[in-house]
Amino acid sequence: MLYDIPLKKIDGADSNLGQFKGKVLLVVNVASKCGLTPQYEGLEKLYQGKKAAGLEVLGFPANNFKGQEPGSDAEISDFCSLTYDVHFPLFSKISVVGEDQHPLYAELTAAQPAATGDGPFRERLKGYGIDGGDPVDVLWNFEKFLISRDGKVVGRFAPDVAADDPRLTAAIEAELAK
Numbered sequence: 786m787l788y789d790i791p792l793k794k795i796d797g798a799d800s801n802l803g804q805f806k807g808k809v810l811l812v813v814n815v816a817s818k819c820g821l822t823p824q825y826e827g828l829e830k831l832y833q834g835k836k837a838a839g840l841e842v843l844g845f846p847a848n849n850f851k852g853q854e855p856g857s858d859a860e861i862s863d864f865c866s867l868t869y870d871v872h873f874p875l876f877s878k879i880s881v882v883g884e885d886q887h888p889l890y891a892e893l894t895a896a897q898p899a900a901t902g903d904g905p906f907r908e909r910l911k912g913y914g915i916d917g918g919d920p921v922d923v924l925w926n927f928e929k930f931l932i933s934r935d936g937k938v939v940g941r942f943a944p945d946v947a948a949d950d951p952r953l954t955a956a957i958e959a960e961l962a963k
Contacts, residue, residue, distance in 0.1 A: 789803065790889045794877065796858070802843075807839070808841045809841070809932065809933060810841050810930075813845065813929050814845050814881045814928055815845065815846050815875075816854035817854055819927070821926055821945065827947050829873060831954075832873040835957065841873070844875040849923070858878055893930045896938035897939075899941065900941040902945065902946040905943075939956070
């Protein structure tokens with residue numbers, strides 16, 4: 786079960802998703818040196834706007850894509866705080882694809898193998914000579930997984946689906962209304 790998978794918070798403390806039972810979760814693999822990094826701003830705005838209704842945005846730094854998250858957990862935390870005033874929970878850097886893929890991401894991608902909005906960004910990556918790999922795998926930084934209040938993966942959104950995209954906001958609203 787997703788709630789039981791061992792995690793570490795960005796400060797190194799042991800954790801898991803169990804502390805968020807009963808909340809709607811938006812799990813995002815994040816990076817500090819990516820063209821999509823400005824999404825932190827929209828994610829924080831979404832978090833602040835929907836936190837009281839039961840939404841938690843959870844950031845998982847990952848360095849899987851062109852080395853775009855090279856920093857230590859402390860450096861990542863400082864960057865997020867100082868550059869984007871991020872208050873949503875951040876976790877220790879993990880791997881979201883490959884042989885060292887974190888068990889959380891193995892569960893997320895198995896539960897929701899296709900992403901809403903996949904296609905245009907995959908094509909853009911090809912234009913840069915980047916093969917998107919297996920369509921089940923996380924494509925790039927800022928891919929989003931939506932988890933219901935009862936811990937089921939109910940949505941997945943491509944990296945370039947921003948926090949204010951109607952497809953994402955409608956899915957979040959629907960889960961919060963349940």
